[in-house]
Amino acid sequence: MTSSDPHRDNRAGVRRTVWRSVAALAGMFAFAFALVPLYDVFCQVTGLNGKVNNSAQAVMHDGVDESRLVTVQFITRSGSGLPWQLEVETRQMRVHPGQPTEVSFTFDNQGDEESWGRAVPSVSPSQASQHLRKISCFCFDEQRLEAGERRDIPLVFQLSRDLPPDVKTVTLVYTLYPVEARNAPQQASAVTLEGEQS
Amino acid sequence: MAMNPGSKPVLQHSTATAGGMAEAHPAPPSGLLRWLLTTNHKEIGSLYLIFSLVMFFIGGIFAMVVRAELFQPGLQLVQPEFFNQMTTMHGLIMVFAAVMPAFTGLANWMIPLQIGAPDMALPRLNNFSFWLLPVAFTLLLSTLFMPGGGPNFGWTFYAPLSTTYGPPSTTFFILSLHIAGISSILGAINIIATILNMRAPGMRMMDMPLFVWTWLITSFLLIAVMPVLAGVITMMLMDINFGTSFFDAAGGGDPVLFQHLFWFFGHPEVYIMILPAFGIVSAIIPTFARKRLFGYASMVYATAAIAILSFLVWAHHMFVVGLPLVAELFFMYCTMLIAVPTGVKVFNWITTLFRGSISFEPPMLFALAFVVLFTIGGFSGLMLAIAPADFQYHDTYFVVAHFHYVLVPGAVFAIMAGVYYWLPKWTGHYPNERLAQWHFWLSVVGVNLTFFPMHFAGLAGMPRRIPDYALQFADFNLVSSLGAFLFGASQLLFVAVVVLCVRGGRRAPAQAWDYAEDLEWSVPSPAPLHTFDTPPTFERPAH
Numbered sequence: 001m002t003s004s005d006p007h008r009d010n011r012a013g014v015r016r017t018v019w020r021s022v023a024a025l026a027g028m029f030a031f032a033f034a035l036v037p038l039y040d041v042f043c044q045v046t047g048l049n050g051k052v053n054n055s056a057q058a059v060m061h062d063g064v065d066e067s068r069l070v071t072v073q074f075i076t077r078s079g080s081g082l083p084w085q086l087e088v089e090t091r092q093m094r095v096h097p098g099q100p101t102e103v104s105f106t107f108d109n110q111g112d113e114e115s116w117g118r119a120v121p122s123v124s125p126s127q128a129s130q131h132l133r134k135i136s137c138f139c140f141d142e143q144r145l146e147a148g149e150r151r152d153i154p155l156v157f158q159l160s161r162d163l164p165p166d167v168k169t170v171t172l173v174y175t176l177y178p179v180e181a182r183n184a185p186q187q188a189s190a191v192t193l194e195g196e197q198s
Numbered sequence: 199m200a201m202n203p204g205s206k207p208v209l210q211h212s213t214a215t216a217g218g219m220a221e222a223h224p225a226p227p228s229g230l231l232r233w234l235l236t237t238n239h240k241e242i243g244s245l246y247l248i249f250s251l252v253m254f255f256i257g258g259i260f261a262m263v264v265r266a267e268l269f270q271p272g273l274q275l276v277q278p279e280f281f282n283q284m285t286t287m288h289g290l291i292m293v294f295a296a297v298m299p300a301f302t303g304l305a306n307w308m309i310p311l312q313i314g315a316p317d318m319a320l321p322r323l324n325n326f327s328f329w330l331l332p333v334a335f336t337l338l339l340s341t342l343f344m345p346g347g348g349p350n351f352g353w354t355f356y357a358p359l360s361t362t363y364g365p366p367s368t369t370f371f372i373l374s375l376h377i378a379g380i381s382s383i384l385g386a387i388n389i390i391a392t393i394l395n396m397r398a399p400g401m402r403m404m405d406m407p408l409f410v411w412t413w414l415i416t417s418f419l420l421i422a423v424m425p426v427l428a429g430v431i432t433m434m435l436m437d438i439n440f441g442t443s444f445f446d447a448a449g450g451g452d453p454v455l456f457q458h459l460f461w462f463f464g465h466p467e468v469y470i471m472i473l474p475a476f477g478i479v480s481a482i483i484p485t486f487a488r489k490r491l492f493g494y495a496s497m498v499y500a501t502a503a504i505a506i507l508s509f510l511v512w513a514h515h516m517f518v519v520g521l522p523l524v525a526e527l528f529f530m531y532c533t534m535l536i537a538v539p540t541g542v543k544v545f546n547w548i549t550t551l552f553r554g555s556i557s558f559e560p561p562m563l564f565a566l567a568f569v570v571l572f573t574i575g576g577f578s579g580l581m582l583a584i585a586p587a588d589f590q591y592h593d594t595y596f597v598v599a600h601f602h603y604v605l606v607p608g609a610v611f612a613i614m615a616g617v618y619y620w621l622p623k624w625t626g627h628y629p630n631e632r633l634a635q636w637h638f639w640l641s642v643v644g645v646n647l648t649f650f651p652m653h654f655a656g657l658a659g660m661p662r663r664i665p666d667y668a669l670q671f672a673d674f675n676l677v678s679s680l681g682a683f684l685f686g687a688s689q690l691l692f693v694a695v696v697v698l699c700v701r702g703g704r705r706a707p708a709q710a711w712d713y714a715e716d717l718e719w720s721v722p723s724p725a726p727l728h729t730f731d732t733p734p735t736f737e738r739p740a741h
Contacts, residue, residue: 010319010395010396017391022387028422036444036455118448120448126520177447177449178448
């Protein structure tokens with residue numbers, strides 16, 4: 001007759017299985033959180049999801065490709081509880097790849113107190129985002145506007161000459177989000193100077 | 199064998215256990231405490247099954263509210279806010295509280311019996327896993343009565359809809375999902391530990407019944423993806439309460455990241471709900487075709503292949519978020535690849551049926567309906583896998599039709615087939631044949647009336663999750679609603695069959711079905727509370 005508790009013989013096996021399972025669980029839980037930075041890195045490297053460089057890039061001086069014209073569209077979105085309006089001087093322009101271009105954006109605080117905000121960029125189609133070089137952009141840092149203040153800030157960008165030929169239109173979307181005042185100054189200190197290689 | 203003619207044969211503490219060693223087990227406490235404290239795999243299995251049946255009806259009532267509102271165009275019965283809560287709760291309850299616990303219940307009851315083990319490897323943990331569930335889902339259901347109502351963002355709870363724009367009760371929803379997830383994880387650990395360490399002497403892995411195999415693979419999936427779900431809802435919790443911005447674009451987060459993480463959990467979750475169904479059907483079809491299962495080894499490998507591929511296809515749920523072409527192609531081809539192992543399974547079942555001497559008892563009817571209707575769901579899945587076509591189908595009733603075909607006449611029919619198949623083992627009585635036949639035919643008609651017209655409504659552009667619709671969809675929705683009421687009402691017959699079967703009926707012998715050959719049929723019917731105290735000798739059937 002075997003033991004009255006046959007699984008006692010396998011107790012060591014059960015314990016081993018349980019520990020391995022728990023280790024796998026812990027690993028997968030950590031993996032879920034690791035996916036957050038991994039996803040960001042992956043998107044930055046591949047330009048997926050329209051994520052663009054969050055810092056200024058230098059102008060590339062390799063000539064202008066005058067044989068091509070690419071339509072660049074600008075879309076600005078306000079809301080999210082911030083009483084600001086963001087306007088662009090021209091909604092659509094045609095540029096040659098390689099040609100640095102400046103566009104002026106107008107920030108307008110329509111509220112009655114000063115506030116901090118940030119314009120979060122997105123580029124579509126996403127394969128264009130790696131070929132869009134921003135030499136200067138208000139989107140690199142938070143803005144502070146006094147009550148009723150209106151300010152023009154330029155965007156200087158350049159489409160690199162290796163932009164895939166099937167990309168005929170590039171759309172830049174800027175969405176305004178509020179920034180909590182207490183966080184703002186330290187984030188703003190990360191600003192790079194215009195045109196400086198980061 | 200002592201057959202208890204009493205009113206609750208399953209639950210009697212029989213003195214005649216398989217090993218004749220009843221005196222080794224202390225008598226269980228009586229009354230409610232017995233169920234609260236039980237560590238017996240059969241009692242816990244019954245608890246799981248009863249719990250999931252109750253939840254099946256609660257989730258079903260929510261579905262009836264949805265179908266009643268959609269009976270005709272316009273808003274008649276409920277407000278859109280409440281409609282959203284109903285669709286969301288229906289999905290959450292059916293996925294996490296009905297289908298998953300039903301399979302866990304069947305696993306608790308049958309895996310120890312099928313591998314010749316006296317109980318689960320960790321009986322007290324087993325008790326804990328079960329009792330977490332009523333806690334989790336009482337909490338989830340209570341959110342319906344909270345200010346602002348319950349979850350209203352769809353069962354996929356996409357952020358920031360569920361974080362920035364969710365109701366205040368979302369934190370309770372997150373807690374309840376955490377608890378339910380812990381329950382699933384503990385159950386999975388227990389099942390793996392049981393299967394790997396407690397098989398009868400002589401039973402190799404490739405001798406295990408397919409229900410055991412599919413559950414082993416399902417458990418690995420659970421261990422791999424439930425922590426990811428826990429991670430996602432933890433991030434949501436922090437976004438809502440602690441000012442982080444995992445999914446909030448304003449703080450540098452990314453809403454699309456939520457969808458990637460969710461579906462990295464969500465797609466394997468789909469297979470968690472179907473692989474054990476494959477195991478049940480693979481037990482029933484050979485029994486009632488009176489032939490050995492065709493291609494046992496290929497069934498095992500196909501199940502494993504489906505499980506592995508399930509980690510590589512998540513983004514086919516998000517073809518329209520703006521993926522690059524390369525990613526669309528990758529996920530499209532990987533998704534289509536899943537049709538290969540699934541096709542292997544369907545062809546194996548059909549080959550098993552080929553030239554068999556088939557009889558049509560209730561378990562077999564449900565299993566055959568499973569094969570036909572699940573395959574329809576599989577085909578619409580293939581259509582959805584085609585990325586350019588999905589741009590049209592996305593978020594329409596075509597998707598609703600697809601996943602209901604794989605989950606209702608798929609997973610739910612397989613569970614019902616399993617219940618009819620094993621009821622004689624659990625209760626010692628055969629289910630009432632006439633009532634079970636009525637249940638089957640009404641269910642099959644109801645399910646197809648409900649979900650088939652949804653294909654057409656979806657192809658014509660009817661969006662899902664909206665309480666109102668354009669007039670041209672009125673006829674399809676009328677048929678769907680009538681079918682849903684029929685299907686819902688006919689499930690009362692199922693309850694009647696189960697109750698009658700527990701209380702009495704035609705006596706079943708140990709070998710309740712002629713050609714059934716797994717180990718569970720070697721113990722008496724009803725199975726005594728303690729079985730296989732002495733491990734059985736496993737005899738490999740001659741091939």
